[in-house]
Amino acid sequence: MSLLSQGAELSPQIAAEQAGLGPSLAGVDDFIALMKPRVMSLVVFTALVGLLVAPGHLHPVLGAAALLCIAVGAGAAGALNMWYDADIDAVMSRTARRPIPAGRVTPGEALGFGITMAAGSVLVLGLVANWIAAGLLAFTIFFYAVIYTIWLKRSTPQNIVIGGAAGAFPPMIGWAAATGGIGLESIFLFLIIFLWTPPHFWALALCRTGDYERAGVPMLPVVAGTRETIRQIRIYALVLLPVGVAPWLIGAASAVYGITAALAGALLLAFAWRVRSGGREAKALFGYSILYLFVLFAMLLVDHALFNGMSFSSWGQILAAR
Amino acid sequence: MDKKRDDDRRGGIVLTEEQKRRRRARSLAIALVLGGLVLLFYIITIVRLGPNVLTRPL
Structure with missing residues (x-):
């Protein structure tokens, strides 16, 4: 039974704190x-x-x-x-x-x-x-x-x-x-993070299913189970691989970026395929997914600094012209 | 001490030392942020004006 229901009078300070009006x-x-x-x-x-x-x-x-x-x-x-x-x-x-x-x-x-x-x-x-x-x-x-x-x-x-x-x-x-605008290249940068988010967060959710269940948050592992979550993680990792390479394919990055993105994407897929439950493998996927995104964006930056945004083919044309 | 006794008598809110310390830190942070914004807006204004600020008709 609370103090209030007993008819006890609260001091102004406690009352103010309970009402969220007290000193911060x-x-x-x-x-x-x-x-x-x-x-x-x-x-x-x-x-x-x-x-x-x-x-x-x-x-x-x-x-x-x-x-x-x-x-x-x-x-x-x-x-x-x-x-x-x-x-x-x-x-x-x-x-x-x-x-x-x-x-x-x-x-x-x-x-x-x-x-x-x-x-x-x-x-x-x-x-x-x-x-x-x-x-x-x-x-x-x-x-x-x-x-x-x-x-x-x-x-x-x-x-x-x-x-x-x-x-x-x-x-x-x-x-x-x-x-001052939105280019095709920026749409691909958007897509990389958009498709990366589900495998990243579901890997974490697999390890925290009990937490989400208690809180009543309908995360995929809580609603559809571990098996379905792993299946969807793999699908997103599979779709993410070519999208990660896309900046090279559309000529916005060099082959150095393209090859790095392909290898990093293949490794993400390998991590996703190893996941069987919410154990160590899911934690490893969660950790690697952060590294994956960092490597891709860092490579875009390095690539831009080295080649100033020129694609591999345009460098080939410059060399051939010499 | 007299002020505390006055506050007690009036039934006002008396801050603990910890609350006072935190309020001081918040006030300092707000002052730093406001000072930083003044500096930022000044620098942005100069950069946006560019060299034209020196060639304007007097």
Whole structure:
């Protein structure tokens, strides 16, 4: 029985804290945690690649400011996600120590923080780069916070498939910041991350099935079982292989990139084929999937620095002309 | 001490040392972010104006 039901009077301080009106317990590190810095680092890296491999030119200072806006926008989406998901975060062991379920940040603080940063990042990106990039960033934040977090995550096992689009937009935003448009190459960068997301997250979900079940999140392993999840992981890994090589096939990258992407994709497929349950193999696939994405995007960057975006065939023509 | 006793008497919220420390850290972080934004907007303005700022008619 609670104190209130016994008719006991609470001190003003305790009453205010219970109503979320008391003095804040949040530290600066809690607000940084709300921004999901690890996710943010992947967003910044893929956006940087999109920005640098794009044919347009953006002054380095404006490019750095655009990247900062994309990072803050991603952080805003993370904060809004934690605001809405605080109830399920509290029952999952992986997320129970996040600032809101741990009681250090109130939901209102997280919501205000998220909305302020979202609005600020979109406005500044529009002024620094262009309004196409700003519009894409606004759509990405909306897609992650509303379409994925509020709608899809709790209603369908395809949540991370469709929601994965939010994580796939950053290189396209970087590209749009540099060029003011959306090129075919940036669509392939989007597709690489979009198709990479299901095997990456389902590998993690296989290891955390109990957590998701307790929280009532209909992840694929919970709804369809381990076998069906593994089957779908393999299908996505199979489709991802040629899409990963595609930048070379369309002439946006050299053969060095193409061969690296083919080998990395084949290895991802091998890791996917080894998975039998939510054990060590699934963890290995999860770990390798992060390395796979890093290698592909890092190679695009190296490739661009070495060959300045020229395809292998165009280098062949230059050499032949000599 | 007198202030604390005054707050107690009025039934106001009295912050613990930990809460005060965290509030100070938040205030400092907000000040740094605002200062950083001022600097960022200044640099962006100069970069966007480019060399034309020096050739404008006086």
